[in-house]
Structures are given as structure tokens and as C-alpha cells.
Amino acid sequence: MKLINIGFGNLVSSDKLVAVVAPDSAPVKRIVQEAKTNGLLIDATCGRKCKSVLINDSNHVVLSAVSCETIQNRAEESEEKDEQ
Secondary structure (H helix, E strand, C coil): CCEEEEECCEEEECCCEEEEECCCCHHHHHHHHHHHHHCCEEEECCCCCCCEEEEECCCCEEEECCCHHHHHHHHHHHHHHHHC
8 A cells, every 4th residue: 555645744545546636627626515515525734725636436535735746746756666
């Protein structure tokens, strides 16, 4: 199991991630709202502005204050470490 740092000491499993998307579009806002009403939303922003939304295979939605590009770079770094 590979863990990715999504900011402020919070980690998610890269094996469970389906998508990392920006929170700006209306469909993503709808996904976040549905997850909130279903009790599947995890807010890992620590009170800061949401910059990315992570969608897991279990339909859990995680909000992060770290940008999508930063999460991508951290995921690639963890894959490189595992290969070595």
C-alpha cells in the first residue's frame, strides 16, 4: 500500500484513488454535495481553501488544500522510491 501526503499530515492510499480533480466545475461540486449528504465526505483542508478533490473507489470524497499538480508530483515521487 502506497500512501500519498495530501497536506497537513493527512495521507491517502494511492491504490484506492480513482481521480484527483479541481473543485471548480459544477459536476465536481455536485459530487462533493452528494458525498456530504451521504456521509462519505472527508474534509482534509484544515480550514483552508479546497484546491483539489480526491475520489476513491469506495465513493469516498476527500477535500484537500493541496493542488492537483502537487498531489500528482508526490504520487510520482512515491512510485519512483518504490521502484528503487
